[in-house]
Amino acid sequence: xxxxxxxxxxxxxxxxxxxxxxxxxxxxxxxxxxxxxxxxxxxxxxxxxxxxxxxxxxxxxxxxxxxxxxxxxxxxxxxxxxxxxxxxxxxxxxxxxxxxxxxxxxxxxxxxxxxxxxxxxxxxxxxxxxxxxxxxxxxxxxxxxxxxxxxxxxxxxxxxxxxxxxxxxxxxxxxxxxxxxxxxxxxxxxxxxxxxxxxxxxxxxxxxxxxxxxxxxxxxxxxxxxxxxxxxxxxxxxxxxxxxxxxxxxxxxxxxxxxxxxxxxxxxxxxxxxxxxxxxxxxxxxxxxxxxxxxxxxxxxxxxxxxxxxxxxxxxxxxxxxxxxxxxxxxxxxxxxxxxxxxxxxxxxxxxxxxxxxxxxxxxxxxxxxxxxxxxxxxxxxxxxxxxxxxxxxxxxxxxxxxxxxxxxxxxxxxxxxxxxxxxxxxxxxxxxxxxxxxxxxxxxxxxxxxxxxxxxxxxxxxxxxxxxxxxxx
Ligand code: ADP
Ligand code: GLC
Numbered sequence: 368x369x370x371x372x373x374x375x376x377x378x379x380x381x382x383x384x385x386x387x388x389x390x391x392x393x394x395x396x397x398x399x400x401x402x403x404x405x406x407x408x409x410x411x412x413x414x415x416x417x418x419x420x421x422x423x424x425x426x427x428x429x430x431x432x433x434x435x436x437x438x439x440x441x442x443x444x445x446x447x448x449x450x451x452x453x454x455x456x457x458x459x460x461x462x463x464x465x466x467x468x469x470x471x472x473x474x475x476x477x478x479x480x481x482x483x484x485x486x487x488x489x490x491x492x493x494x495x496x497x498x499x500x501x502x503x504x505x506x507x508x509x510x511x512x513x514x515x516x517x518x519x520x521x522x523x524x525x526x527x528x529x530x531x532x533x534x535x536x537x538x539x540x541x542x543x544x545x546x547x548x549x550x551x552x553x554x555x556x557x558x559x560x561x562x563x564x565x566x567x568x569x570x571x572x573x574x575x576x577x578x579x580x581x582x583x584x585x586x587x588x589x590x591x592x593x594x595x596x597x598x599x600x601x602x603x604x605x606x607x608x609x610x611x612x613x614x615x616x617x618x619x620x621x622x623x624x625x626x627x628x629x630x631x632x633x634x635x636x637x638x639x640x641x642x643x644x645x646x647x648x649x650x651x652x653x654x655x656x657x658x659x660x661x662x663x664x665x666x667x668x669x670x671x672x673x674x675x676x677x678x679x680x681x682x683x684x685x686x687x688x689x690x691x692x693x694x695x696x697x698x699x700x701x702x703x704x705x706x707x708x709x710x711x712x713x714x715x716x717x718x719x720x721x722x723x724x725x726x727x728x729x730x731x732x733x734x735x736x737x738x739x740x741x742x743x744x745x746x747x748x749x750x751x752x753x754x755x756x757x758x759x760x761x762x763x764x765x766x767x768x769x770x771x772x773x774x775x776x777x778x779x780x781x782x783x784x785x786x787x788x789x790x791x792x793x794x795x796x797x798x799x800x801x802x803x804x805x806x807x808x809x810x811x812x813x814x815x816x817x818x819x820x821x822x823x824x825x826x827x828x829x830x831x832x833x834x835x836x837x838x839x840x841x
Contacts, residue, residue: 368835370397371503371527373407373489375482375512377451379444380408380417381466384671385617385752386510386534389584392620393831394449396824402832405501406443406451407492409460409485414453419445421453425498431551433484438499454488467512472703479542482512482570483550490519494526503527504839507831511540514574515552518562521577522553528838531578535749536592536599537675540570564600575604580838581612582831584750585771589614597747597769615831616774617750618824624735624756631732636761638818641811644736644761651737655721657694664693664804667738667762669731669753672701672709677744677767679705683790685712685720688797695720696734698727735760740800744785744793748772754782758817763803763810765796781817 376382378391390406397404408414415421418441425438437455442448454460459481464470467478475481486508491497493506493516506527508516517529547557547568557563562573575581583589591597593606605612622628626644627637633650636643645661652659666688670676681697682705688695697709697720706724713722723730735741741757741764750771754764758775764782766772776782783796783803804810 368402368505368832368839369501369503370402370404370505370507370835371407371452371489371492372404372507372509373485373513373516374509375409375485376466377406377408377443380414381411383465383467385750388620388752389534389617390509391443392618392623392824393828394443395447396618396828397832398449400825400828400832402828402835404449404507405503406449407485407489408451408453409466409481410439410453410455410457411460411462411466415455415461418442418451418453423455424452430484430487432480432549436484436488438488452492454485456484459484478540479546479550479568479570482540483515483546486513486515486570487519487551489513489516490523490526493520493529494523496523497526505530505835507532508574508578510534511538511569511571511574514540514570514572515550515562516574517577517579518552518556518573522556528580528835529578530580530582530834530838531574533575533581533583533588533592533749535675536571536597536601537747539564539572539599539601542568542570544568572601572604575601575608579611580834581605581608582834583612583614585616585774586614587773588747588749588770591747591770613830613834615827615834616771617752618827619752619755619759619822621759621823624732624759626736626760629732629736631729632736634736636736638761638815641761641814641818647733647736648739649737651696651733652694654733655696655723656718657696657721658718660694664740664801665738666693666695666740666742667734668695668697668699668742669734670699670701670743672699672705674702675746675748677746677788677793678709680744680790680793681742682708682712684794684797686715687794689716689719691801693801696738697722698725698730698734700724700726735762738762739804740765742793743767743772744788744796745769745772746788751775755820755822758782758820759822761814761818763800763813763817765793765800775820775822777816781813781820
């Protein structure tokens with residue numbers, strides 16, 4: 368079974384969020400069970416400087432709208448054998464900012480062209496017109512950045528069966544309608560039964576409409592998006608397609624996130640030998656200039672700072688939490704207002720609260736290991752990974768009752784699920800967690816229950832493999 372996995376980000380080469388974790392781990396897990404899964408990524412700086420053993424496999428002399436485009440083949444990392452095709456087009460991809468935004472956080476004005484190109488190459492490689500010898504049976508697309516691929520493929524006359532995975536409906540890739548023709552899309556697709564969305568061109572809707580099968584990254588999210596409000600305008604189409612929409616829960620990379628062998632930590636521990644976690648807490652408190660205090664419950668949060676994540680609720684209850692005697696670490700970046708409010712909270716409580724504004728992978732591991740309680744009060748969460756990392760690290764998560772959080776946290780057993788999506792709802796869950804924390808044997812029991820969960824990718828990989836087989840069989 369050959370699968371082309373088209374994605375705008377993949378760990379360890381390029382990451383803004385969970386999609387990169389998934390794209391970095393799922394193809395490897397699929398290969399582990401015999402699926403020949405290969406990635407397709409844009410040639411950003413970090414991809415070209417990080418991918419191993421690059422060689423040119425294709426040169427398109429004059430792709431309409433773009434000119435010369437090169438395709439490289441490489442390997443994702445040195446230790447894993449995951450082939451990756453890279454769209455080498457410096458004009459669009461080699462930029463100083465992030466993959467979607469410039470250094471000051473503004474979307475690149477030519478994102479439609481940038482991800483139109485990624486989608487177009489994905490479709491070409493999945494079609495009978497592909498100049499490559501390697502021909503996938505399945506084209507697996509991820510989020511709006513690859514949403515046009517199933518449409519291009521359909522209008523090229525078909526080829527591989529296509530799967531569109533929804534990681535987050537909040538990002539839809541909606542652009543001006545006058546881009547339809549320049550991007551090489553037929554006018555006939557610009558209608559409700561197609562890629563038109565309220566008079567504009569929607570990349571995501573294209574994928575949701577033209578892909579042969581849809582998946583969402585958790586069973587609960589697959590249900591939630593068929594209604595308002597989480598359908599985010601696309602609930603009608605998704606409900607209409609419910610017979611070809613399944614929820615497949617993400618896994619986590621159990622090797623990368625393993626407290627007994629985590630190279631980012633100065634101490635190691637496991638469910639059987641949990642003592643090292645105390646040392647991780649001390650070191651973390653020291654590193655972040657918090658009072659080194661074993662008894663104070665240490666709360667951690669690691670997140671993109673966007674309204675989705677409910678950080679505003681954490682900021683509303685933050686003073687009360689500190690007054691109670693707890694400590695709080697906030698790690699993340701995003702909305703300027705949230706960053707500012709997080710900094711202010713930390714400034715009000717020296718030695719008790721820390722705000723680290725930025726992206727820091729090593730620190731994210733140290734917070735997962737050193738904290739007692741992890742905060743993830745998301746308003747919506749398609750899957751969420753940190754609540755799973757937390758359980759694996761014996762850090763009890765407090766989560767919103769939504770999406771993948773609901774599917775991976777058992778209230779009162781492996782974590783605490785908020786009864787209401789609000790700051791008071793969060794506070795109630797925090798009170799329950801603090802009461803449990805005070806009861807040492809009960810707390811140890813919860814930590815253990817979390818650490819024993821199996822969130823490995825294998826189960827999900829098998830579900831994707833079964834789906835590929837079904838689609839390939841027609
Ligand atoms: P989302 O994809 O919506 O951002 P997920 O929970 O699926 O949410 O995945 C987020 C990933 O990004 C996790 O691996 C998390 O640890 C990581 N992450 C988010 N913000 C930061 C940060 N500031 N520093 C380091 N890692 C971060
Ligand atoms: C998205 C979602 C997150 C999910 C991730 C990977 O970014 O916001 O919930 O875990 O994709 O699927």
